[in-house]
Amino acid sequence: MKPQLTLQTPLELPYQEISNYLNKLWISEDKDNSGANTFTLMVWQPAWLEQCLVQKGLVNGPITGNLSPEIIKVAKKFILDQGLPITTSLNSEELLNLLKENLSNEDFEDFRGQFFESSISTLNPRRLITLAPTINKNSDIKTFVSAYCPLSDTQAMQPICGDLVVIRGDSASISNKGLKIIDELSIDELPAWLWWNGSLDESPEIFEYFTNYGLRLIIDTALGSPQRCLKVLDQLNNLNKAINDLNWVRLKNWRESLAMIFDPPSRRPILDHITDIDIDIAGDHMIQALFLISWISDKLGWSFLRVERDTELTKIEFERINGEIISASINPLSLGNPSIHLGQVIGLRLISKISEVQKNNTCVILGCESVECMRLEAGGMADMELIEQVVPNSFSTSEYDVSKLLGSSRGNTSPLFENSIKIALQIFNGLNN
Amino acid sequence: MPSTLSNPLRLGLRQERVISPQCLVIFGASGDLTHRKLIPALFELYLQRRIPSEFGIVGCARRPWTDNEFREKMKVKLSNQISGKEREWEQFSNYLFYEPVDLQQSDHVVRLSRRLNEIDKTQATHGNRTFYLSVSPNFYASGCKALKAAGLLDDPKKSRLVIEKPFGRDYSSAKKLNKIVQSCAEESQIYRIDHYLGKETVQNILVLRFANTIFEPIWNRNYISSVQITSSETVGVEDRAGYYESSGALRDMLQNHMTQMLAVTAMEPPGRFEPEAIRNEKAKVLQASKLANENEPWNCCIRGQYGEGGNISNRLKGYRQEDGVNCNSTTETYIATKIFVDNWRWQGVPFYLRTGKRLPKRLGEIVLTFKDVPVHLFESTIINPVSNQLILRIQPNEGATFKFEVKSPGSGMKSRPVEMEFSYDESFGEPSDEGYVRLLADAMLSDPTLFTRSDEVEAAWKLYTPLIELMDNSPWKLPIYNYESMTWGPPESDQFISKDNIFWRRP
Numbered sequence: 001m002k003p004q005l006t007l008q009t010p011l012e013l014p015y016q017e018i019s020n021y022l023n024k025l026w027i028s029e030d031k032d033n034s035g036a037n038t039f040t041l042m043v044w045q046p047a048w049l050e051q052c053l054v055q056k057g058l059v060n061g062p063i064t065g066n067l068s069p070e071i072i073k074v075a076k077k078f079i080l081d082q083g084l085p086i087t088t089s090l091n092s093e094e095l096l097n098l099l100k101e102n103l104s105n106e107d108f109e110d111f112r113g114q115f116f117e118s119s120i121s122t123l124n125p126r127r128l129i130t131l132a133p134t135i136n137k138n139s140d141i142k143t144f145v146s147a148y149c150p151l152s153d154t155q156a157m158q159p160i161c162g163d164l165v166v167i168r169g170d171s172a173s174i175s176n177k178g179l180k181i182i183d184e185l186s187i188d189e190l191p192a193w194l195w196w197n198g199s200l201d202e203s204p205e206i207f208e209y210f211t212n213y214g215l216r217l218i219i220d221t222a223l224g225s226p227q228r229c230l231k232v233l234d235q236l237n238n239l240n241k242a243i244n245d246l247n248w249v250r251l252k253n254w255r256e257s258l259a260m261i262f263d264p265p266s267r268r269p270i271l272d273h274i275t276d277i278d279i280d281i282a283g284d285h286m287i288q289a290l291f292l293i294s295w296i297s298d299k300l301g302w303s304f305l306r307v308e309r310d311t312e313l314t315k316i317e318f319e320r321i322n323g324e325i326i327s328a329s330i331n332p333l334s335l336g337n338p339s340i341h342l343g344q345v346i347g348l349r350l351i352s353k354i355s356e357v358q359k360n361n362t363c364v365i366l367g368c369e370s371v372e373c374m375r376l377e378a379g380g381m382a383d384m385e386l387i388e389q390v391v392p393n394s395f396s397t398s399e400y401d402v403s404k405l406l407g408s409s410r411g412n413t414s415p416l417f418e419n420s421i422k423i424a425l426q427i428f429n430g431l432n433n
Numbered sequence: 434m435p436s437t438l439s440n441p442l443r444l445g446l447r448q449e450r451v452i453s454p455q456c457l458v459i460f461g462a463s464g465d466l467t468h469r470k471l472i473p474a475l476f477e478l479y480l481q482r483r484i485p486s487e488f489g490i491v492g493c494a495r496r497p498w499t500d501n502e503f504r505e506k507m508k509v510k511l512s513n514q515i516s517g518k519e520r521e522w523e524q525f526s527n528y529l530f531y532e533p534v535d536l537q538q539s540d541h542v543v544r545l546s547r548r549l550n551e552i553d554k555t556q557a558t559h560g561n562r563t564f565y566l567s568v569s570p571n572f573y574a575s576g577c578k579a580l581k582a583a584g585l586l587d588d589p590k591k592s593r594l595v596i597e598k599p600f601g602r603d604y605s606s607a608k609k610l611n612k613i614v615q616s617c618a619e620e621s622q623i624y625r626i627d628h629y630l631g632k633e634t635v636q637n638i639l640v641l642r643f644a645n646t647i648f649e650p651i652w653n654r655n656y657i658s659s660v661q662i663t664s665s666e667t668v669g670v671e672d673r674a675g676y677y678e679s680s681g682a683l684r685d686m687l688q689n690h691m692t693q694m695l696a697v698t699a700m701e702p703p704g705r706f707e708p709e710a711i712r713n714e715k716a717k718v719l720q721a722s723k724l725a726n727e728n729e730p731w732n733c734c735i736r737g738q739y740g741e742g743g744n745i746s747n748r749l750k751g752y753r754q755e756d757g758v759n760c761n762s763t764t765e766t767y768i769a770t771k772i773f774v775d776n777w778r779w780q781g782v783p784f785y786l787r788t789g790k791r792l793p794k795r796l797g798e799i800v801l802t803f804k805d806v807p808v809h810l811f812e813s814t815i816i817n818p819v820s821n822q823l824i825l826r827i828q829p830n831e832g833a834t835f836k837f838e839v840k841s842p843g844s845g846m847k848s849r850p851v852e853m854e855f856s857y858d859e860s861f862g863e864p865s866d867e868g869y870v871r872l873l874a875d876a877m878l879s880d881p882t883l884f885t886r887s888d889e890v891e892a893a894w895k896l897y898t899p900l901i902e903l904m905d906n907s908p909w910k911l912p913i914y915n916y917e918s919m920t921w922g923p924p925e926s927d928q929f930i931s932k933d934n935i936f937w938r939r940p
Contacts, residue, residue, distance in 0.1 A: 259442040265862035268440060299441045416445045 010114065010144035010166060015177055018143050019184035022163055025147060036124040036162045039406065040192040042182070042215070043130045045112050046202065049075055049090060051135040052099035054108050062109035065132070065197075067340065087334040089283060089342050091199075091223055105136050113144070113166035119403035121148075126190055128164040131178060133171045133203070141169035141177045171203045179209050193218060195402050200224030200232050207232075211241060216412075218402055220246040221287045222341040229287055230428050233421045242412045247288050247341070248420070249401045254292060254345055255416075257366055257391045267387075269354070270362045271300060276351040277328040280372065284332040285343030286314060287424070292345055293328050294423035295416060302326055304423060307430040316427055347372040349381070358383045366391045439863065452478070452877045454487030456549060456558045460536060460576060461567035462492030462503065466597070468510035470628075471567065472529075474869035476514060479525045483874060487557040493534040493545060503531035528556075536568065536576045542583040549585075560588070563877050565595040573600075574613045581617035595624040595876050598689045599680060600885075603901050604894035611887040624876045625890060629690040629797075630697075630883040631868025631875075633857070634831045638697045638799070639711075641825070641833070648823075649702065651803070653778045658820065659935055660784045661800040662694050664827075665792035669739065669749070669918070670766070674757030682736075682768040683897060683904075686788040692719065692893045693885065694827070695784055698799055699774050708882040712889060718774060719892035725771040725783060730899035731910040735926045737767030739791040742918025749791065749918040763913050766790040767922045769929060772896070785930055787937065791918040797827030800938050814841045814849040824938070831865065832856035 013021055026035055047065045054061045058074050072090065079088045082098055089095075113130030149161040165185060167178040186192060194210045195218040202224075211217065217236065221229040236243050262268055277296065279289045293316065297304065302318035305325070309315075314330040333346065350364040363384040367373035373388050457475070459467055478484050492503045504526045508515065515522045532548045534541045553560050564585065566576050573596055577586075586592050596614070601607025614623055629635055642648055651657070664686055670677045677685065696715040699722075703710035725733040743749035753760050767789030774784065803821040811818075822836040833855045841849040857865065875883055885893075894901075903911050914923035921927075921937065930937055 255442070255446060259440060259446050262440045262442055263861050264859060266859070268862075271441065296442070299444065301441075414445075 010146035010164065012142060012144050015141055015143040015167070015181050018145055018165060018181055021145055022165075022185070025163065036126045037190070038124050038126045038162070039190050040127040040129065040185075040187055041120070041125045041406065042192065042194045042210070043113070043128070044133075044194070044196045044198050044203075044206070044210075045130050046133050046198040047112060048096055048135060048198070049099070051108075052096065052103065053078075055103045055106070055135060056099065062111045064115045065112040065130075066115055072340070085334075086336050087283070087338055089338045090340045091342055100135065103135060105138060107134075107136065107139070110134070110168060112168070113164060114146075117397065117399040117403070119400045120406065123403060123406050124162060125406075126162045126187060127185065128162065129182070129185060130164070130166045131174055131206070132166055132168040133174055134169060137170050137172075139168075139170045139173065141167065141173040143167050143178075143181070171206065175203070175206050175209075179206065182209075182213075191216060193406060196220070197398065198223060201228050211236060211239070216242040216244070218244045218246065218405055220341075220398065222247045222250075222285060222343060226285060226287050226428065227432075230421075230425055234425055237413070237418060237421050243417070244405045244413070245417065246398055246401050248291055248414075248417050249405070250341065251288060251292055251295075251345065253391050254348065254366065255295060257389055258296070258348070258350075258364075261364055261387055261389065270352040270364070273352045273354045273361075274300070274326055274350055275324075275353045276349070277326065278331060278347075278349040278376070279329070279345060280331050280333050280347035280376070281343045282333060282335045282338050282346050283342050283344075284312065286330050286332070288343050288345055289330040290424040290427055291417075291420045292348070293330070294420040294427065297326075298416075298419045298423055304426045304430070307427050309431060314431065344368075347376050349376040351381075351384070359385070361385065362387065365389070368392075443863075449481060449483050450874070450878055451483055452485060452488070452874060453561060454485050454556075454558050455561035455563060455877060456489040456491055456552055456556065457563045457565060457873075457877065458491045458493060458545075458549070459565045459567055460493045460534065461569075462531065463494035463496045463498075464567055466567045467492065468507060470867070470869045471565065471873065472507050473511060473514050474867055474873050475528075476511065476522070476525055477866065477870050478874055479528075480518065480521060484525075484528070487559075488528050489530055489552045489556040489558055490528050491545075491549065491552065492529065492531045495533065495535050497533045498531045500530050504529045536572055536579045539579060539582060542579045542585070546583045546585055559591075561591045563593045563595060565597075565876075567597055570597075570599055570601075574610055577614050577617040586618045586622065589619045589622050592618070593622050593624060593876055593879060594618050595626055595873075597626055599684050600625050600689075600890050601894060602684065604891060604898045607890050607894045611891065615887065620887060621881070623887070624881060624884040625886075626872055626876070627689050627693050627885055628868035628872060629693055629827075630885075631866075631870070631872040632827060633865035633871075634797075634825070634827045635694060635697060636883070638694075638825060643702050652801075654780055654782050656803050657782055657801050658804045659782060659802045659933075660698060661802070661938055662691055662698070662784065662786045662798075663800070663938070663940070664691055664694075664788040664797045665794055665921075666788075666790045667792065667795045667919070669791050670752060670755050670758065672756075674755055677766075678758060678762060678764050681764040682766055682788050682790070683900065687768050687770065687786060688893050688897055689885075691786045691788055692722075692896065694797075694799060695719075695722065695772065695774075695786065696889070698801075699779055699784070701778065708880065711882055712886045716886060716888045716892055718776070719889055719896065721776045721779075722772055722774050722784075722892075722896050724896070724899055725773050727899050730903050733771045734900050734911060735767075735769045735914065735923065735929045736765035736904075736911055737769075737789065737914045737916045737923040737926065738762070738764070739766050739789075739918045740915045742791065742920065751915075751918070752790075763908060765913055767792075767916060767926070769922065769926045770897075770900070771929075771933075783933060783935075785935070785937075787922065787926065789916075789922050792921055793919050794940060796829065796940055798938075798940060799825040799827070801825075802935075811838075811840075811846050811848040813838075814847045818848055819850045822938075830856060830858070832858075832860075 045065045050063055050071055053059045053071060053074055054063055059070055075090050112132040144166040147161055147163045167174060192215050194215040262271060279292060281289045297318050302320055305317040305319050307316045312332050316328040318326040346368040348366040352362040354360055361384045363381040363386050365373050365376045365388045367376060368391055370390055459471060475490060530552060532545050534545050564580060566573055568576060580586050601610050696718050700714040700718045703714045724730055738752050740751040752758055752766050753762050769787035772784040801823045805820050809818055818838055824834040826832050835853040836850050838848040839851050841847040872883060914925045916923040
């Protein structure tokens with residue numbers, strides 16, 4: 001369970017009064033403490049899975065927005081009970097649609113917006129605004145407000161305080177009424193972030209509202225259909241909007257591990273003779289794999305040539321500056337215990353042919369576990385010079401990844417990511433043409 | 434020879450911390466350090482895209498330069514670094530400003546304060562400032578007082594003070610200076626710089642020790658018989674005679690750089706990788722350190738001074754013949770000392786520290802010699818088996834070497850030593866940043882981890898107090914031995930250590 005940010009229960013106020021209340025709150029408080037001079041963080045927090053499970057009585061409330069081990073356990077049992085394949089992801093639309101059937105309109109205690117991991121709260125957000133859409137379609141808007149002062153374990157002269165606002169209601173009421181107060185709640189002199197902690201397929205009008213708002217965006221392209229995700233990325237990129245994608249952030253270990261292999265100068269020539277790249281992913285959501293292959297091709301100066309689908313396999317060809325062809329493939333695998341994030345990379349094989357003699361060539365294998373490395377070794381790879389490494393899965397929570405972005409980035413799109421988006425789009429469009 | 438080409442997959446992967454908007458004010462901007470180290474380091478940070486657009490560098494010195502003159506002078510001094518990056522320099526130079534300031538004149542500091550307010554507006558630096566005292570140590574105290582009087586250090590969150598070495602001349606002066614500086618700014622605002630701590634390889638000692646399980650269990654008196662820390666320079670006093678005559682090797686190198694290396698090598702693991710936790714451990718180890726024989730300090734130190742040397746084609750002057758040096762000077766250019774760290778981990782393990790100018794090689798290294806095996810089962814191919822050694826190379830050819838015995842090929846069972854190598858060049862192929870790049874960035878990021886705290890500085894001075902007192906009061910007890918330039922110090926230094934049946938490593 002994440003720590004509760006506020007010691008007091010947030011005060012429910014009519015949405016028209018929130019802004020005034022907060023202004024007065026900071027004026028009436030200690031004159032020297034006008035709140036943390038940090039940033040505003042808005043969070044789109046649907047927590048559909050948790051809401052459905054609580055509504056169905058499969059887990060006890062209240063709703064917190066926290067994907068707890070209990071929720072994961074119950075949801076996995078539900079998948080099996082309903083006869084869905086064991087490979088079904090917790091974020092799959094199929095699962096959610098099943099859970100949404102025959103739900104009551106009953107309201108449950110909802111504490112979303114009050115629980116944040118300490119990785120975020122220690123950054124002292126000046127204002128935390130949580131948009132909490134309800135699964136109940138007839139839920140009018142309710143707004144709550146509270147001040148908070150995170151206690152630090154290091155010596156501080158004075159606690160640095162912030163406030164939090166929760167805007168709860170069905171998507172329509174959030175869209176019609178909730179967004180109206182966002183303008184009033186903005187603090188001009190501070191940077192503002194939006195963390196869209198849900199699928200990019202949902203509530204496009206609300207998402208679009210925020211993208212036009214000049215916020216620094218944090219999204220997760222593992223959530224939502226690949227078409228929609230890439231379309232969103234394309235639009236945002238063309239509009240020069242600052243984008244941070246958690247699906248890209250989770251590739252960090254893969255990028256780092258691959259780069260690490262080629263840090264010793266003696267290994268650099270291998271990069272000039274790569275002929276094949278194979279990427280295994282869990283499930284069929286291919287965006288993360290597209291980002292990985294796009295990053296490699298961008299860094300090594302390859303041009304995209306063509307792409308085709310061969311049953312489940314996606315085959316891509318690139319051309320090196322000297323005209324040599326590089327064949328790449330993205331291979332979706334069904335895993336019995338899939339990650340909660342769709343389409344995560346689980347293996348990468350890279351073959352570099354420097355000579356006709358097999359043993360003089362090199363095969364680089366990165367796998368999320370040694371079994372995957374062994375799988376990729378099959379087919380005579382061991383005849384080559386073999387460089388293998390297990391890439392540890394990223395076990396960090398989304399909140400932790402978000403806190404890293406909030407704490408370290410200026411919010412602009414990483415140039416590596418920007419270039420990868422362009423190439424990923426080329427490949428994806430080639431697939432659909 | 435490793436390739437110097439960059440790893441293409443590495444480009445853009447390093448996620449360096451970005452410095453927050455601020456103004457860096459350099460006092461002593463017309464001095465050597467500014468154009469030799471500080472501005473090149475800032476330019477490097479700019480090339481690494483770590484300098485925000487809301488930034489300013491304000492050079493301050495007595496000379497009546499304008500902004501443009503300062504920019505031009507820096508451009509000329511840095512011409513080698515700028516070559517090929519002229520466009521970047523043009524953009525970077527927009528951050529450079531200059532204000533003539535004499536820190537002794539209060540109206541000058543008030544004028545500077547007004548100028549900084551103006552720059553705050555044009556550069557959007559939000560009143561966030563780092564003041565770098567690159568002035569003569571004589572002006573540290575008055576400089577701090579002047580900044581305090583002008584209210585420039587009032588906000589502990591928005592102002593930082595970086596002070597160059599040497600911090601004091603001895604224990605009492607360091608203590609006095611600490612008191613003055615701390616009356617002007619909070620300790621959290623004060624960054625006492627020791628550029629050795631900015632070196633990648635010095636920081637790597639922490640990683641090597643505390644990120645691996647294999648070293649820590651043997652990093653103690655049970656397995657280590659002695660530690661040697663060497664920092665040698667090939668150059669002589671060059672154009673620093675004025676400063677060096679009053680400092681010597683003890684104050685210039687031993688009390689700060691060498692002692693910091695000792696602290697990093699001998700400290701206990703911190704509970705967390707946090708500035709105060711690390712500095713606590715360093716301070717503790719320095720407080721536990723003492724000269725091998727405090728009652729007879731003359732027996733735990735050797736001083737030397739370089740004489741003439743070189744060869745026919747390149748004759749080198751002796752120290753006393755150098756420009757600006759007193760022809761009867763008794764300033765040491767070489768010092769070797771023996772220290773014990775009085776704690777559970779290091780009881781009885783001698784730490785030998787040596788540093789000098791005009792030695793045959795420029796290098797910095799730490800050598801941990803392990804205890805001999807209890808029984809020699811195998812005959813050695815050389816006269817005696819060599820004890821295991823771990824050599825941490827700080828510079829050049831940064832890396833580490835582990836020396837151990839293996840079976841010599843052949844039908845017998847003879848052993849011989851071999852070396853296992855780790856080289857930064859071969860593993861990473863990229864040069865590491867200059868110490869100042871790291872430390873300037875850290876100070877501007879308010880990260881004090883690699884800066885020395887007041888108690889560390891005082892403990893380091895206290896450690897050498899018996900020697901300093903001896904040098905001041907009875908210098909004949911600590912004579913200066915002459916050594917030929919480009920040799921490894923006076924022969925007495927070899928005798929000093931050989932009494933313990935130990936020899937200086939010949940790198």
